[in-house]
Amino acid sequence: MILVIGHKNPDSDSICSALATTALLKARGFKAKPIRQGKVNRETEYILKTAGVAQPELCTNISGKKVWLVDHTDLAQAADDIGEAEILGIVDHHRLGDVMTINPLEVWIWPVGCTCTILFNLFKIEKVQITQQLAILMMSAILSDTVAFSSPTCTLKDKDAVQELAKIASVENLDEFTKSILIAKTDIKGLSATELVEKDLKAYTHNGHYLMIGQVELASLDQVSNLIKDIEDDLEIRCKKNNSPFSAIMLTDIMTARTRLIYKGKWADNLNKYRKNGMLMMENTLSRKKQCWPWIQSELLKSV
Ligand SMILES: [Mn+2]
Known part of the structure; x- marks a missing residue:
């Protein structure tokens, strides 16, 4: 049995690409099962309900198992015991992280907007039929990860995939479908700081230091204006608890593509020179992997 696993604190791509990879491996004749490393978020819940697909089983212990990784290759985002698992394959669209393998493996890492875009192309290459359920899952993940094609991570391949998947999924009104995904994505009603x-928090290891960067996608920054102080306090505590020199949250207005960065930790001073009116605003910034994290890395590197 091959387990297919996305990153900790899973987003829609991590869940949908685990389900799609499982279907691909089954079509190849393997026994495979999707698993998840944490609670699914509201957007993913909505997508699974729309597709009529059950959540993958929660499983964080993969020691001794054969696995395929989807949507991550950073150890800090992988299951804690990944060192004792055998990685047979990877499908991902992030920077290459620090996982290591003992045996040769099958790797599909493309610089596209979503892991599901790569999977859509693998289904085509291998002439494996895409069911309506899978089409809904994959196109939803692509629309989510690319923020409806507006993220700088988005490529022509992502757009083409959605066009074709919408036909298979029998989605007649793509605009309405897209809008419903974005509404589910930015629904933060009742959430605490x-x-x-923790909604979409990712950890990275940088020169041996443990860093955390989360992102909350919003329809307006006003949605969180009352929570800024509490978010700062949470980040401060999180740095102490994890002995981490830096933690941050991107508050991203997906309508205007502006991100307010809230950050704490002993390396935080490095970014203070970019503050205006007491806050750090990043214009035209939607993407953590392609915009925010590379910039933060280069700024923090100066201090190490
Ligand atoms: Mn992804």
């Missing part, structure tokens, strides 16, 4: 920080 800590829940917001």
Whole structure:
């Protein structure tokens, strides 16, 4: 049995690409099962409900198992015991991280907007039929990850994939479908500051230091204006608890593509020179992997 696993604190791509990879491996004749490393978020819940697909089983222990990784290759985002698992394959669209393998493996890493875009192309290459359910899952993940094609991570391949998947999924009104995904994505009603920080928090290792960067996608920054102080307090505590020199949250207005960065930790001073009116605003910034994280890395590197 091959387990297919996305990153910790899973987003829609991590769940949908685990489901799609499982279907691909089954079509190749393998026994495979999708698993998840944490609670699914509201947007993913909405997507699974729309497609009529059950959540993958929660499983964080993969020691001794054969696995395919989807949507991550950073150890800090992988299951804690990944060192004792055998990685047979990877499908991902992030920077190459620090996982290591003992045996040769099958790797599909493309610089596209979503892991599901790569999978859509693998289904085509291998002439494996895409069911309506899978089409809904994959196109939803692509629309989510690319923020409806507006992220700088988005490529022509992502747009083409959605066009074709919409036909298979029998989605007649793509604009309405897209809008419903974005509404589910930016639904933060009733969430506490800590829940917001943890909503899409990712960890990275940088020169041996443990860093955390989360992102909350919003329809307006006003949605969180009352929670800024509590978010800062949460980040401060999180740095102490993890012995981490830096943690941050991107508060991203997906309508205007502006991100307010809230950040704490002993390396935080490095970014203070970019503050205006007491806050750090990043214009035209939607993407953590392609815009925010590379910039933060280069700024923090100066201090190490
Ligand atoms: Mn992704």
